Amino acid sequence: MQFCFVNVLPYTSLSLSLTHTDVSCGLEWMVRYQIIMGICSGLHYLHTKRDIAHMDLKPENILLDDNMVPKIADFGTSRFFDENESRIITKNCVGSWGYMAPEYVNRGMISKKADIFSFGVIVLELLTGSKSDYPQSKEFFTQFTKDVVQIWSKRLPKAHYSRQVHRCISIALNCVDAIQDRRPTTGDIIKKLNEVKDPSSSWSWLQKTLKVATGVGTLVLILLPFRSWPWVIAALNVVTTAELWYFLSAAADRMTSDGCSQV
Numbered sequence: 001m002q003f004c005f006v007n008v009l010p011y012t013s014l015s016l017s018l019t020h021t022d023v024s025c026g027l028e029w030m031v032r033y034q035i036i037m038g039i040c041s042g043l044h045y046l047h048t049k050r051d052i053a054h055m056d057l058k059p060e061n062i063l064l065d066d067n068m069v070p071k072i073a074d075f076g077t078s079r080f081f082d083e084n085e086s087r088i089i090t091k092n093c094v095g096s097w098g099y100m101a102p103e104y105v106n107r108g109m110i111s112k113k114a115d116i117f118s119f120g121v122i123v124l125e126l127l128t129g130s131k132s133d134y135p136q137s138k139e140f141f142t143q144f145t146k147d148v149v150q151i152w153s154k155r156l157p158k159a160h161y162s163r164q165v166h167r168c169i170s171i172a173l174n175c176v177d178a179i180q181d182r183r184p185t186t187g188d189i190i191k192k193l194n195e196v197k198d199p200s201s202s203w204s205w206l207q208k209t210l211k212v213a214t215g216v217g218t219l220v221l222i223l224l225p226f227r228s229w230p231w232v233i234a235a236l237n238v239v240t241t242a243e244l245w246y247f248l249s250a251a252a253d254r255m256t257s258d259g260c261s262q263v
Contacts, residue, residue, distance in 0.1 A: 014070065015059035018125055029152065029161055031068050032126045036168060037193055038070040043119060044186035046072070047112045051081040055110060057118035058099045059125065079110050087111045098131070102178050113180040120175025120183075123168055127152075145169050167196045 014035065017027060027035075039062060046052045054061075054072065061074040077094050088110040095104065101117035103109040125131055127148050145166075152165045171192055177183050184192075 012064055013060050014062035014064060014122070017064065018059055018129060018131070027126075027129075029155065029165070033164055033168070033193075035062075035064070035068065035070050036123055036126060037190075037197075039072065039119060039122065040186055040189050040193065042070065042072045043115055044190060046078075047115070047186050051083075053079050053081065053110055053112045054115050054118075055079055055104075056095050056099075057115050057122065058096045059122060060096075062122070081112075101180065103180050109180075111180065112185075113183050116175050116183045116186070116189075117177075117180070119189075120172045123172035123175065127165070127168060127172065144173075164196045167192060 039057075043054070043057070046054060052075075054075065054077075056074060056077045057072070061072065063071045063073050065071065079088055081088070090108045090110055093100070093104060093108055099118040099121050101109075101114040103111075104114045128151075148169055149162065149165060153162060171184070171189055175183055175189075
């Protein structure tokens with residue numbers, strides 16, 4: 001017999017936090033990002049350490065403590081998988097509409113990938129601050145990405161955080177893929193989130209590259225005769241400007257490709 005023990009939290013649920021706030025007030029981006037990380041970490045523990053599929057993951061079942069650390073609750077519909085078992089078929093589908101994976105609704109298929117779908121919907125709600133239906137269409141995904149980026153670009157104090165927003169959009173849209181085998185695992189998601197956990201690291205490669213370019217220019221000046229320096233400095237100014245434009249353009253392209261590519 002399997003038992004699950006959780007702390008009793010006299011605090012609010014994620015559902016209430018989403019109801020009483022949107023992206024224009026309340027939960028700041030880093031709080032939302034930490035909540036996303038926390039939910040995925042809890043789900044990763046259930047899937048990999050306990051072989052449990054929650055099967056009713058939704059904001060109402062995510063409790064937040066006083067530090068806004070999320071705790072997954074309500075295991076009434078959870079299913080335990082035996083060794084080497086990955087899917088279960090049931091005729092009694094129990095869950096919350098809008099968070100249930102299509103294969104569970106249509107075929108009664110229980111799997112850990114169903115939790116991934118629910119997680120994706122929750123991330124979408126954290127990105128937008130509201131509940132809504134998310135149709136499976138390329139046109140919707142494209143417009144949704146533009147809308148979310150535009151919303152958060154007005155709020156985020158640092159441009160660095162936009163990479164986290166792009167990454168969370170990409171993760172969420174992959175999680176709600178109608179084909180369950182194309183959804184990422186919790187391990188995949190955690191890896192992707194950790195890659196952009198430190199916003200400042202997004203630009204470290206650019207800073208290092210510019211330092212190298214500056215160092216090369218200094219070395220050239222030292223090796224050449226003094227009378228040649230004005231000409232070299234003028235040439236280096238042109239090169240440095242061109243390099244800076246190139247690397248900044250590459251940075252923008254890199255952020256876009258990292259954020260909007262498949263996870």
